[in-house]
Amino acid sequence: MIFRKGSALQTQRKGIPSEVTGAIQRVLVVDDSRAQLKMVETMVRRWGYEVLTAESGQAALDICRQLPPDLVLSDWMMPGMTGLEFCRHFRELQNEGYGYFILLTSKSEKGDIAEGLDAGADDFLTKPVNAPELRARITAGERIVSMERQLSEKNRQVSEAFEELREIHTAIDNDLRQARTIQQSLVPERMTEILTSRVSLLLRPCGHVGGDLVGMFKPGFGRLGLYNIDVSGHGITSAMVTARVAGYLSSSFPEQNIALERRFDRFYAMREPAETARMLNQRLSADPGVEEYLTLAYVAADLSSGRMRMVQAGHSPALLLHPDGSHRFIGDGGLPIGLVDEVSYDQHDFTMNSGDLLLLYSDGFTEAVMKNGEMLGEDGLVRIFRDSVRCGDGPDILEDMYWRFTSQMENADKLGDDVSAALLEFDVLKNSRGPN
Known part of the structure; x- marks a missing residue:
């Protein structure tokens, strides 16, 4: 596991522009190629995101358990745990919010893409990575994550309201049962x-x-x-x-x-x-x-x-x-x-x-x-x-x-x-x- 400047275990980001306040703030980049890892990290950090890096799927999974990322950029072909396998394990984690997952790959066959989607990937980006395209994919992911979190918040509010209504209904039901007993006593x-x-x-x-x-x-x-x-x-x-x-x-x-x-x-x-x-x-x-x-x-x-x-x-x-x-x-x-x-x-x-x-x-x-x-x-x-x-x-x-x-x-x-x-x-x- 490698923690670059701006350690992954830090909860406060340093040097991050104040305009980055969207749904995606923490990005995890995973690649067994240090050169590729450094290049993608530099681009993403320049756009104002907190960046975590890992050189293997297992190391990335350990990071996700400690600091769940908002977005993952993972290479597909890696020794040991592949990006596809990492994606499946990532989806199995019980995180509060939704993490957007982009697979970096040279694969372009429809069968490969279908396999990636089935594993839980949200998007694909072909290598070598093009900076404008990567920024556009992250922006698209931010819209998805934002909508998901808004929906989750509304679901939470609905669940709380439902629970409150259930408690009120139970109290009213108990009162009505007692009222029924009282009314029956009139006869x-x-x-x-x-x-x-x-x-x-x-x-x-x-x-x-x-x-x-x-x-x-x-x-x-x-x-x-x-x-x-x-x-x-x-x-x-x-x-x-x-x-x-x-x-x-x-x-x-x-x-x-x-x-x-x-x-x-x-x-x-x-x-x-x-x-x-x-x-x-x-x-x-x-x-x-x-x-x-x-x-x-x-x-x-x-x-x-x-x-x-x-x-x-x-x-x-x-x-x-x-x-x-x-x-x-x-x-x-x-x-x-x-x-x-x-x-x-x-x-x-x-x-x-x-x-x-x-x-x-x-x-x-x-x-x-x-x-x-x-x-x-x-x-x-x-x-x-x-x-x-x-x-x-x-x-x-x-x-x-x-x-x-x-x-x-x-x-x-x-x-x-x-x-x-x-x-x-x-x-x-x-x-x-x-x-x-």
Whole structure:
């Protein structure tokens, strides 16, 4: 290994013009001919580059491991390790930046050039070396190295940005998973039995969290409040609205439940559903900055008599299925909650008989696109509801409905909307009559 003036191990160059600030600053010249080595070194140094020299491929490889060059000018035909072999080893080194490699050769056959390119050479220069041509080749190499380094820098920045986004995504994903757990806790009871009736709930958000909510509360003997809510939109904002509404219809804190009113300082009685909807609309309309609205189907049930009072505020109509398989839909629309400031709601009173089933459901069911390209619709809902009732009872009915529903969807792997349902099986537990 030979280090000429301006040692290869020096990190600061001396006597180098300040204008040389491009991508190529350090050049390694390799040639077993000392005369040729000196001539090329002198030319390159005159142009302002730091020059390292070596008289063999092995010596050049040792230099590259210590001080990776920006550009290599290597003779092809050398004893021991040829320039071609050196080029292959050079490409195998794990250097941060790209090194431009020019082979100096008297070879001109196309096969030789192809072999050099295959070994990793970027360019060729025939001997004897012509100074203007060598300068032009170095300048061309500088453009390539500059572009490569710019690309590498951009890739580094993209990788850093991607890693940062991945960390942010992981943090958001963890937060959403926790939010999903919290939202699921808003429905603590998925099934309960009251007197001889049974209530089951289903909630399947299309993402981590959703805008659907189902729930129930039991204010007294044989009394039941059952609701299904669908907040406009999806995701975190809708989920926050459902959490707020869940507090307004709390099953754990009756004093906070707007569907209940204190009587004689002794017990809580159920308000008329139409009045409950009106009060809920007042609460949501008064919230500043909240643009979301919701649809609601709410039933105040007397399970000792079968008397039902229902309000429908823009929600899908309730589905009443009789033991003989006949059915009817209850409800004719109404304005959603929180859409306008002052609104009154109609109330639907009806009676359930032994064995009747009442289903409250979100439009995530009926508006889902099936494999035939059409929405499930109300007829399709009735069909899968009947089929599921034949296969089980209680929560199994809703789970079977969901399975049948998703298996018929156009894209079964991803819900397009939140799906929720509340099921009341009236007077079906003949052998378990008693207090709730």
